[in-house]
Amino acid sequence: xxxxxxxxxxxxxxxxxxxxxxxxxxxxxxxxxxxxxxxxxxxxxxxxxxxxxxxxxxxxxxxxxxxxxxxxxxxxxxxxxxxxxxxxxxxxxxxxxxxxxxxxxxxxxxxxxxxxxxxxxxxxxxxxxxxxxxxxxxxxxxxxxxxxxxxxxxxxxxxxxxxxxxxxxxxxxxxxxxxxxxxxxxxxxxxxxxxxxxxxxxxxxxxxxxxxxxxxxxxxxxxxxxxxxxxxxxxxxxxxxxxxxxxxxxxxxxxxxxxxxxxxxxxxxxxxxxxxxxxxxxxxxxxxxxxxxxxxxxxxxxxxxxxxxxxxxxxxxxxxxxxxxxxxxxxxxxxxxxxxxxxxxxxxxxxxxxxxxxxxxxxxxxxxxxxxxxxxxxxxxxxxxxxxxxxxxxxxxxxxxxxxxxxxxxxxxxxxxxxxxxxxxxxxxxxxxxxxxxxxxxxxxxxxxxxxxxxxxxxxxxxxx
Amino acid sequence: xxxxxxxxxxxxxxxxxxxxxxxxxxxxxxxxxxxxxxxxxxxxxxxxxxxxxxxxxxxxxxxxxxxxxxxxxxxxxxxxxxxxxxxxxxxxxxxxxxxxxxxxxxxxxxxxxxxxxxxxxx
Numbered sequence: 001x002x003x004x005x006x007x008x009x010x011x012x013x014x015x016x017x018x019x020x021x022x023x024x025x026x027x028x029x030x031x032x033x034x035x036x037x038x039x040x041x042x043x044x045x046x047x048x049x050x051x052x053x054x055x056x057x058x059x060x061x062x063x064x065x066x067x068x069x070x071x072x073x074x075x076x077x078x079x080x081x082x083x084x085x086x087x088x089x090x091x092x093x094x095x096x097x098x099x100x101x102x103x104x105x106x107x108x109x110x111x112x113x114x115x116x117x118x119x120x121x122x123x124x125x126x127x128x129x130x131x132x133x134x135x136x137x138x139x140x141x142x143x144x145x146x147x148x149x150x151x152x153x154x155x156x157x158x159x160x161x162x163x164x165x166x167x168x169x170x171x172x173x174x175x176x177x178x179x180x181x182x183x184x185x186x187x188x189x190x191x192x193x194x195x196x197x198x199x200x201x202x203x204x205x206x207x208x209x210x211x212x213x214x215x216x217x218x219x220x221x222x223x224x225x226x227x228x229x230x231x232x233x234x235x236x237x238x239x240x241x242x243x244x245x246x247x248x249x250x251x252x253x254x255x256x257x258x259x260x261x262x263x264x265x266x267x268x269x270x271x272x273x274x275x276x277x278x279x280x281x282x283x284x285x286x287x288x289x290x291x292x293x294x295x296x297x298x299x300x301x302x303x304x305x306x307x308x309x310x311x312x313x314x315x316x317x318x319x320x321x322x323x324x325x326x327x328x329x330x331x332x333x334x335x336x337x338x339x340x341x342x343x344x345x346x347x348x349x350x351x352x353x354x355x356x357x358x359x360x361x362x363x364x365x366x367x368x369x370x371x372x373x374x375x376x377x378x379x380x381x382x383x384x385x386x387x388x389x390x391x392x393x394x395x396x397x398x399x400x401x402x403x404x405x406x407x408x409x410x411x412x413x414x415x416x417x418x419x420x421x422x423x424x425x426x427x428x429x430x431x432x433x434x435x436x437x438x439x440x441x442x443x444x445x446x447x448x449x450x451x452x453x454x455x456x457x458x459x460x461x462x463x464x465x
Numbered sequence: 466x467x468x469x470x471x472x473x474x475x476x477x478x479x480x481x482x483x484x485x486x487x488x489x490x491x492x493x494x495x496x497x498x499x500x501x502x503x504x505x506x507x508x509x510x511x512x513x514x515x516x517x518x519x520x521x522x523x524x525x526x527x528x529x530x531x532x533x534x535x536x537x538x539x540x541x542x543x544x545x546x547x548x549x550x551x552x553x554x555x556x557x558x559x560x561x562x563x564x565x566x567x568x569x570x571x572x573x574x575x576x577x578x579x580x581x582x583x584x585x586x587x
Contacts, residue, residue, distance in 0.1 A: 424587045429526050431518045432533030435511050436586050439536045440579050446504045446544075447572060453497055454568075 035066035036335035039121065039252075039285040040091025043067045044082065046074050046107060047096045055096070057266045058276045067092070067284075074100040074107065082111055088118040092284050096261040097127030109136040119253045123283050125261040126192050140247050141199030142257055144192065145214040145236045151193045151243060151259065153212035163217050164190045164262075167209055167243065169271075176205060176246075176402050177278040178287055185271035191260015193241035201249070203401035204242035205256070205279060213237035244279060252404060256283040282402065286335035290343060290404045293329040293377070297394060297412070300325050300382055307418040317413040318385050319421065325382045326351055328364065328396060328408065342377025349379055349406075352395040355414075359386040364396065389416040501548045505541060512537035529586055536582040540575060547571040 035041040043062060047055065049071070063069055070090070072079035074097070081089060083106075093115060095107070109132050116122060126133050130147050137144055153165045166186035169177060193208045214236035215223040227235035243259040256279050258264070264276045281287045298314045302322030305315040309322075318324060332343035344366045353360035360383050367378040385392075392414050398406040425433070494502075512534055519530045550559050550567035559567070 426526055426529070428523050429529035429533075431515055431522075432529035433586060435515045435533035436536045436582050438511055439508065439533075439540050439582075442504060442507055443540060443575050443579065446500075449500060450497070450568065453500070454565075 034068075035284075036281070036286045036338065037065075037067070037091065037284045038289045038333040038335070039119070041066060041068050042070065042090045043092045043094060043284075044070050044072060044080060044090040045094045045096075046072050046103075047094070048098050048100060049073050051096070051098055051261075054265045055261075057273050058264045058280070061273070061277055062280065065286075074098075074103045077104040077106070079104065081106060082115060083118075088115050088120040090120060092121045092123070094123040094125075094280075095133065096125040096264065097129070097131045097133045098125075098261055099127055099129050101129050101131055103132050108132060109139065112136055113139065116249045116253045116255060117251065119249075119251045121253050121283050121285060122255045123258070123280060124255065125258040125264060126194075127261065128192065137194065137257065140255060140257065141197035141202040142245060143195040143197060145194065146216075148216045148218065149192055149214040149236065150217050151189060151191060151208055151212050151241075152215045152217060153209055155209075155211045160188070161217075164188055165209060165212055166270075167206060169206065169275075176282050176288065177275070178281065179274045179277050185269075185274075187263065187272055187275045188267050188270040189243050189260065190262035191243065191258070193236065193243050193259055194245070194257070195236070195240065196242055196245055199247075200399075202245055202247050204244070205246050205282075206242065206244035206275075207239045208241040208243050210239040212239075212241075214241070246282065246402060248401075248405065252285075254283045254285060256280070281335065285404075286333070288403045289333035290330055290346075290406055291333075291340065292396070292406055292408050293331050293340075295326070295328040295394070295396070295408050295410065297324055297326045297410075299323070302385075303417065303421055305415075307421050315412075317415050319415055319417055320385055320387050320389055321417070322385045322414075323382055324385055325380065326364070326394060327367075327378060327380045329377050330379060330406065331377055344376050344378075346379070346398065349396065349398055351381055351383075352393075352397070353383065353386070354393045354395050355388070355390045358395070359388060359392070385414050389414050495553070498548060498552060501544060501551075505544055505548070508537045508541045508544065512541065532582045532585040536578065539578045539582075543571050543574045543578065 045059065052059070052071070059069060070080050074095075082093065083089060093112075095112070112122065112124075112132075113136070124133055124136070126137065126144075128148060128150065134144055134147070150163045151165050152162050154162055156166070158166070165188070167189050168184070168186045187206065189206075193212070193214050196202055196204060213224070223235070227233065244263065245257045247255040247257065249255065258279070263272055263279070265272065267273075278287075296314060299309050299311055299318065300323035301311065303309060303319035304311070304313075304322060305317045305319075307319065309315045309319075315322075328349075330343050330346065331340040332345075333339075334341050346366065349364040351360075351362055351364040352358035362381055362383055364379045364381050367375040367380045369375055370380075390413070392412055394408070394410045394412065396406060396408040515530065515534045515537065519534070524530050547567055547570075549555055550562055550570075551564040
């Protein structure tokens with residue numbers, strides 16, 4: 001059973017391997033990584049060559065992490081292609097729209113969506129003009145304000161223009177931010193905020209400040225005054241808006257949406273560089289990357305398969321009422337050392353035992369250790385198979401924003417007890433047993449008494465006759 | 466007021482009747498029939514208790530209830546038949562059946578009954 005379940009996983013990883021054109025396979029058949037990413041080394045940066053200097057710190061940072069950067073101008077029709085032989089050519093793609101209005105023909109919303117389906121990670125920085133990114137954004141559940149809107153805030157009072165808004169990271173943003181941890185420096189943002197739809201795959205990475213709003217700074221009229229007249233209607237404001245959002249696709253690809261390219265630019269005395277590093281690290285699958293190494297189940301107590309299963313062994317089928325132990329090993333990618341480490345930190349994992357509905361849904365906690373040994377990355381629980389036979393599934397389905405989704409299913413039949421698998425004598429029936437036995441004992445006593453009296457009377461009778 | 470006055474003598478006469486019945490039974494019934502009756506009473510009580518347990522507590526496992534309850538009922542029927550056949554007052558009705566023959570029937574019937582009961586019990 002175990003082999004069966006792992007085969008698709010193996011095939012999937014094989015597929016991923018082949019999809020990553022840039023990752024190389026060494027003599028031992030193992031993938032060698034030069035970059036920190038868990039999904040590939042090659043990066044295509046679609047960026048106006050004239051603006052390249054503004055992004056040098058961010059791009060050099062990527063290079064230092066071992067990524068192979070390829071550059072392409074947005075308008076360059078003959079540049080390196082995104083898709084080759086129907087397969088994504090790069091593991092990661094960064095698109096900075098800037099003030100580019102028209103992109104080369106092959107850089108279209110369709111290709112970008114195709115890349116995501118092909119497990120390519122994207123970092124997309126919206127520009128302040130309408131471009132392919134503004135038409136692509138709604139497909140990801142982003143709701144953009146009217147064109148030419150900028151995030152504006154009059155607070156705090158500062159020297160920089162009102163459209164350059166300092167944003168301090170909140171605690172809720174921190175889990176994704178490894179280099180930002182403990183650094184209080186605000187991020188200087190310049191660009192468009194956006195609202196997020198209820199798409200569960202979309203989540204905010206950085207929200208706009210509560211006193212900020214979206215408006216066209218080129219228009220002299222005061223939007224605030226206008227919207228006050230309308231009772232606040234139509235004003236894009238507050239911290240429900242996001243300036244950076246993350247999107248996790250079904251296949252595992254990650255998309256980071258930035259409200260403006262300024263977040264990736266060199267800005268002195270701001271947290272921008274660290275923040276950009278963290279967003280890219282998340283998007284390029286360096287951080288918060290988890291995987292299920294193995295999952296197994298075994299019989300602890302009960303009949304098991306065909307009524308005589310070996311206790312302690314995995315069963316091909318279970319009998320109702322069996323005690324089943326389920327064990328799962330999970331590891332997390334360590335980007336710094338480019339290896340997978342056993343991961344013990346998930347406290348809200350759940351195991352379901354499902355036939356249409358989850359008949360059992362129980363916590364799958366990290367193992368506290370067994371036989372005095374620590375078991376890092378092991379999650380274990382035991383449960384009783386429900387009193388219902390049929391084809392069940394072990395399901396572990398863990399989806400959290402910002403982390404790789406963990407999904408495991410394995411089908412296992414649960415059979416009813418065999419005719420001799422039930423207890424023969426039940427405590428509830430003792431009165432009945434007692435009644436039957438006492439009747440029999442009474443019968444024997446009666447017969448004995450009767451025969452004894454017959455003897456006496458028989459004698460008398462015979463004499464009388 | 467009137468019913469109260471009449472009630473007391475009626476109760477007294479009922480008690481008298483029951484006492485007379487008990488007295489007559491004690492005097493006119495042979496010891497062997499009394500022995501049978503004692504067994505019958507025991508079976509009746511046992512059956513009633515099992516039935517109450519079934520109704521009030523649980524009828525699970527039902528086969529055990531059926532076995533236990535029907536063993537008392539079956540034994541009661543067999544014993545009652547034996548009683549009527551060996552009763553000297555019924556001699557005219559069972560001319561060709563001797564008390565020995567009746568007892569043999571009873572014993573065989575009971576053994577077969579208990580065989581089935583214990584097979585059905587567990």
